[in-house]
Amino acid sequence: MEINALRMKKKLEDYDFSKACPIRNVLDRFGDKWSILVILLLGEHKGPMRFNELAQTIGDISQKMLTVTLRTLEADGMVHRKHYPEIPPRVEYELTELGKGLLPHINGLTQWALKNYDAITKSRKKFIARKQFA
Incomplete structure (x- = not known):
């Protein structure tokens, strides 16, 4: 895997896209x-x-x-x-x-x-x- 792909994978791990993700969970409440x-x-x-x-x-x-x-x-x-x-x-x-x-x-x-x-x-x-x- 190239370096950019590894960085992107790490970033995606930092921002868990499941509903349990604290960032997404909080920001979704203000998206209305x-x-x-x-x-x-x-x-x-x-x-x-x-x-x-x-x-x-x-x-x-x-x-x-x-x-x-x-x-x-x-x-x-x-x-x-x-x-x-x-x-x-x-x-x-x-x-x-x-x-x-x-x-x-x-x-x-x-x-x-x-x-x-x-x-x-x-x-x-x-x-x-x-x-x-x-």
Whole structure:
């Protein structure tokens, strides 16, 4: 086997592609459309946010999808949910320390996306144009 093939094999061993892979397992949870946005909003907000406040701020998310996203983030320990037994019921969400620890990484990705957005959209247009004439 040549050296490059051995290096690639070693790299593949480092990144176990099974569902038990810790990297894949964690990153898959943030690959959806809403999780990163919810984390960013909770991170920028001073103090807890109510469910309806989150929904109104995001705008185009359904109640069901916001509920699923918040439950997933809560299950992963990123978000703390506090329910007040009032009428009508009041529920607030806040980032945990674990969730706050993710913010600098998401902010870095956000800055990268903003910086490179024009280049990415130009590349997409070129790709589509090539595909149309191929």
